[in-house]
Amino acid sequence: MYEERASRLSGAVVWANRTDEGGAGRVLPDGCMDLLWHEGRLLVAGPDTRAHVTEGAQGVWVGLRFYPGTAPAVLGVPAHELLDRRVELGDLWPAADVRRLRDRVVRAADPAAALEEIALERTPPPDPSLRRLVEALGAGRSVAAAADELGLGARRLHRRCRAAFGYGPKTLARVLRMQRALALARAGVPLAETALRAGYADQPHLSRDVRELAGLPLTGLLGG
Template identity: 85%
Template sequence: MYEERASRLSGAVVWVNRPDGGGAGRVLPDGCMDLLWHEGRLLVAGPDTRAYVTDGAQGVWVGLRFYPGTAPAVLGVPAYELLDRRVELSDLWPAAVVRRLRARVGAADDPVAALEQIALERAVPPDRSLRRLVEALDAGHPVAATADELGLGARQLHRRSRAAFGYGPKTLARVLRMQRALSLARGGVPLAETAVRAGYADQPHLSREVRELAGLPVTGLLG
């Protein structure tokens, strides 16, 4: 069973997942990074360019999903170093610090709140230009027009995007567009209409993009 709620950290979400023993799962690209707690371990899920297939590990998973582009400032690592990876937090922070944090979360009555507090203590003011970039691309604005609106050249935008999201703005736009489409389709919007409203050329274009990013056809994800 999966549950989530808005975090006290701006734009973030905290969640708990209690696998039902149904085997491997599938985590879709969403432009985000997560701080994870599982069986006494603290881990970081980097940004994905394709679906991440979990190994079906049992036990409770607790996570904090950062707003796109905000995790690197908290973790102290550019996002591209964690692209398509899951790593121990001790690979990024001093081992002694992580040991204390593991003990702190493990002893907490509410591991969700404890994990959230770790991120809050290291949070920095959000970069408004990155937030504007995400909002513009999520609304379907073209990358070039968005760069002009932000006063950034193509190379500068790509460099900043790689550091914040792990990949360039065009990949981020594709990921956000897929998430828009899935949200519409899960809400009952027919696929042909979903394709148009999400910004695809047509339904076959939607199908190709989803299969490439998610590893399954749209109908398979909805089912």
């Protein structure tokens, strides 16, 4: 059973998921990174360019999903170094620090709240330009238009996106477009209209893009 709530960390989400069976789950690209807790381990989920299949991941998982582009400043690691990866937090931070934080989560009545506190203590002031970029691309504006709004050249924008999101602005725009389309389709909007409203050329374009990013046809995702 999956549950989530808004975090006190701006734009973030605190979530918990209990899986009692060993079936495969599917985490879709969303531009985000997560700090995870599972069976005494602290892990980091890097940004995805394709669906991450969680084969046989039983038990209770707890996580803090950062707002897109904000996790690298907390973790101290550029996002592109974690692209399509799940790593131990101990691979990124000193072992002594991670042991102390792990003990803190173990003692906590609510592991999710403990993760949230850890992130709040380490989060620097947000970069408003990154949030503006996510909002612009998430609203369907082109990469060129978003770059103009931020006053950034193409090369500088690409460097900043790789550090913050793990990939360039075109991939970020593609991921956010898919998430926008899924939200519309799940709300009952017909697929042809969903494609146009989300910024695709047509419904076949939507279907191809979703299959490439999610590893399943659109109807399969909606059915699941």
